[in-house]
Amino acid sequence: xxxxxxxxxxxxxxxxxxxxxxxxQQPLGIGGESxxxxxxxxxxxxxxxxxxxxxxxxxxEFLVRSFDNLGAWIMGRNMFGPIRGRWPDEEWQxxxxxxxxxxxxxxxxxxxxxxxxxxxGGTTFHFVTDGIxxxxxxxxxxxxxxxxxxxxxxxxxxxxxxxxxIDEMHLVVVPxxxxxxxxLFTGVDLVxxxxxxxxxxxxxxxxxxxxxxx
Amino acid sequence: xxxxxxxxxxxxxxxxxxxxxxxxQQPLGIGGESxxxxxxxxxxxxxxxxxxxxxxxxxxEFLVRSFDNLGAWIMGRNMFGPIRGRWPDEEWQxxxxxxxxxxxxxxxxxxxxxxxxxxxGGTTFHFVTDGIxxxxxxxxxxxxxxxxxxxxxxxxxxxxxxxxxIDEMHLVVVPxxxxxxxxLFTGVDLVxxxxxxxxxxxxxxxxxxxxxxx
Numbered sequence: 001x002x003x004x005x006x007x008x009x010x011x012x013x014x015x016x017x018x019x020x021x022x023x024x025q026q027p028l029g030i031g032g033e034s035x036x037x038x039x040x041x042x043x044x045x046x047x048x049x050x051x052x053x054x055x056x057x058x059x060x061e062f063l064v065r066s067f068d069n070l071g072a073w074i075m076g077r078n079m080f081g082p083i084r085g086r087w088p089d090e091e092w093q094x095x096x097x098x099x100x101x102x103x104x105x106x107x108x109x110x111x112x113x114x115x116x117x118x119x120x121g122g123t124t125f126h127f128v129t130d131g132i133x134x135x136x137x138x139x140x141x142x143x144x145x146x147x148x149x150x151x152x153x154x155x156x157x158x159x160x161x162x163x164x165x166i167d168e169m170h171l172v173v174v175p176x177x178x179x180x181x182x183x184l185f186t187g188v189d190l191v192x193x194x195x196x197x198x199x200x201x202x203x204x205x206x207x208x209x210x211x212x213x214x
Numbered sequence: 215x216x217x218x219x220x221x222x223x224x225x226x227x228x229x230x231x232x233x234x235x236x237x238x239q240q241p242l243g244i245g246g247e248s249x250x251x252x253x254x255x256x257x258x259x260x261x262x263x264x265x266x267x268x269x270x271x272x273x274x275e276f277l278v279r280s281f282d283n284l285g286a287w288i289m290g291r292n293m294f295g296p297i298r299g300r301w302p303d304e305e306w307q308x309x310x311x312x313x314x315x316x317x318x319x320x321x322x323x324x325x326x327x328x329x330x331x332x333x334x335g336g337t338t339f340h341f342v343t344d345g346i347x348x349x350x351x352x353x354x355x356x357x358x359x360x361x362x363x364x365x366x367x368x369x370x371x372x373x374x375x376x377x378x379x380i381d382e383m384h385l386v387v388v389p390x391x392x393x394x395x396x397x398l399f400t401g402v403d404l405v406x407x408x409x410x411x412x413x414x415x416x417x418x419x420x421x422x423x424x425x426x427x428x
Contacts, residue, residue, distance in 0.1 A: 013387050013411075013423060014399040015229045031405070173227050173387055175414035175423045179405030185228040191245070191393030197227075200389035202416035209227060209389045 002147040004136065006157055006169040007066035009184070010035040010206075013173060016181035017154035024082050027095050031178045038174060038205045039063065048101055058203040062170065071143025073102050074135050076156035077110040080125070086112045093117060094125065105142040107135045109156060132159050154182035161188050161195070164213065169195075173207040216361040218350065220371055220383040221280035223398070224249040224420075227387060230395035231368035238296050241309050245392045252388060252419045253277065262315060272417040276384065285357025287316050288349050290370035291324040294339070300326045307331060308339065319356040321349045323370060346373050368396035375402050375409070378427065383409075387421040 011017050012035055019029030026032065039045050044063040046054035054060070081092045094100055099120040107126050117125040128135040139148045150160050160166050171184075190196075190211065199210035225231050226249055233243030240246065253259050258277040260268035268274070295306045308314055313334040321340050331339040342349040353362045364374050374380050385398075404410075404425065413424035 011227075013225075013385070013421070014404060171227070173389070173421060175387070175411055175421055177404045177409065177411055177425065179403040179407075189393040190228060190391045193393075195391065197389055197391055200419065202418060202421065204416060205414065207227070207387060207389055207416065207421045211391065 001140070002069070002071060002143050002145055003167040004148050004150060004160070004165055006150050006152075006166055006171070008039075008063060008170055008172060009152060009157065010039075010172045010174050011154075011184050012176045012178045012181075014177050014179065015183050015185050016178040017152060017157070017184045019178050019181040022078060022082055027082070029181055031176075032181065034176050035174050035178075058201055058208070059206070062172075062201075062208055066149075066170065069147050070104060070149050071146025072104055072139040072148045073106040073151055074132075074139055074148060074156070074160075075106060075108055075151040076153050077108055079151060079153050079156070080108045080110075087114050090115070090117075093119065099123075105139070107139050107142075109135055132156075132163065132165070136160075136165060154184045157184065158186075158188050161190065161193060164193055167213050169211040171209045171211060173209065175206070215354070216283070216285060216357050216359055217381040218362050218364060218374070218379055220364050220366075220380055220385070222253075222277060222384060222386060223366060223371065224253075224386045224388050225398050226390045226392045226395075228391050228393065229397050229399050230392040231366060231371070231398045233392050233395040236292060236296055241296070243395050245390075246395065248390050249388050249392075272415055272422065273420070276386075276415075276422055280363075280384065283361050284318060284363050285360025286318055286353040286362045287320040287365055288353055288362060288370070288374075289320060289322055289365040290367050291322055293365060293367050293370070294322045294324075301328050304328070304331075307333065313337075319353070321353050321356075323349055346370075346377065346379070350374075350379060368398045371398065372400075372402050375404065375407060378407055381427050383425040385423050385425060387423065389420070 019032035022029045041055050042060040042063055043054035043056055044060050080094055083092055100123040103122040105124050107128050110127050113129050114127040194214045195211050197209055198212040201208045233246035236243045255269050256274040256277055257268035257270055258274050294308055297306055314337040317336040319338050321342050324341050327343050328341040408428045409425050411423055412426040415422045
């Protein structure tokens with residue numbers, strides 16, 4: 001059975017996974033994009049935007065590994081888009097254009113049902129209205145023995161952590177302050193839940209930490 | 215006029231400056247000492263314990279700098295000791311033995327008055343019962359133009375940050391999880407208060423960040 005993983009989830013030094021006031025213009029909330037800037041120069045990031053070159057090394061290695069052996073993905077509705085409440089129509093198809101970088105089934109947690117959405121490149125968005133356990137079951141069935149990656153946002157990861165359903169989590173602590181936003185650790189006592197740090201690597205700009213369920 | 219500084223304040227990746235349940239046996243609370251383990255091997259730390267040798271490099275340089283140009287110190291009562299409420303007698307003289315590593319006046323924030331306490335090596339503990347502003351005024355007078363270092367704990371630093379009285383803060387983000395304890399950032403929106411990250415350096419084990427008041 002595949003693992004349930006979080007990879008490359010960036011958190012500010014004051015504990016936020018995204019800034020406040022998400023909008024169409026600011027998918028990661030105010031200041032949230034700054035949590036990812038340090039990775040823009042890596043080879044893998046450049047490739048995602050169709051460019052050549054970029055840096056290799058620790059940061060890029062973690063980024064490459066974050067795409068390894070994945071059979072399905074789970075994300076919260078706010079990560080899928082800025083729309084709240086009922087879907088007004090079928091128009092919104094995510095932030096990622098016609099060919100999203102997932103290339104396998106993505107299960108989107110939402111309270112509002114919607115028909116599955118087939119995209120180019122093998123990505124299908126499935127909208128799951130019956131909770132995190134149901135989403136994980138469907139992801140497991142789709143993943144066919146491969147790993148499942150819980151993408152975010154912070155609230156989605158918190159819910160899976162509280163249920164002890166995450167096996168391994170790669171967090172990136174970024175030396176930025178957001179002040180407000182979506183907290184990752186609030187109300188989640190990882191020690192009590194049986195998680196511990198099993199690996200740590202510093203790159204030139206950030207702190208990579210692997211947190212594992214005991 | 216000297217700066218008001220925080221130096222070498224270690225914070226876990228989940229945001230705690232100390233663990234829960236401080237006691238005589240665990241001055242930094244449960245798990246809190248683990249926030250400082252990475253520094254034990256440095257030359258400066260070894261010297262503090264009367265030993266020779268130890269590592270030099272980034273971590274040790276920050277540690278050396280943390281003692282530079284200081285004229286006075288401020289700490290919270292829980293950093294001074296595990297006693298709560300009124301002082302039962304004059305017996306408790308801090309955690310640091312007869313010759314504490316401060317060598318200048320230290321102003322201890324407390325609600326319970328007590329006579330000043332002269333120690334060896336130039337350290338005098340003054341007990342200040344009229345609040346953080348009064349403590350800072352007295353520290354300024356004593357520092358004679360040199361800098362003042364606010365030592366901690368987290369609650370003391372939070373109070374000075376909320377009053378925008380800290381000029382510069384060197385934080386060390388340590389890849390440890392405490393789960394519970396004394397949070398540094400809770401209720402303190404550093405961005406709104408006008409603080410920003412002005413320098414970041416990674417060592418092999420931790421992330422050093424300088425946060426400066428705009």
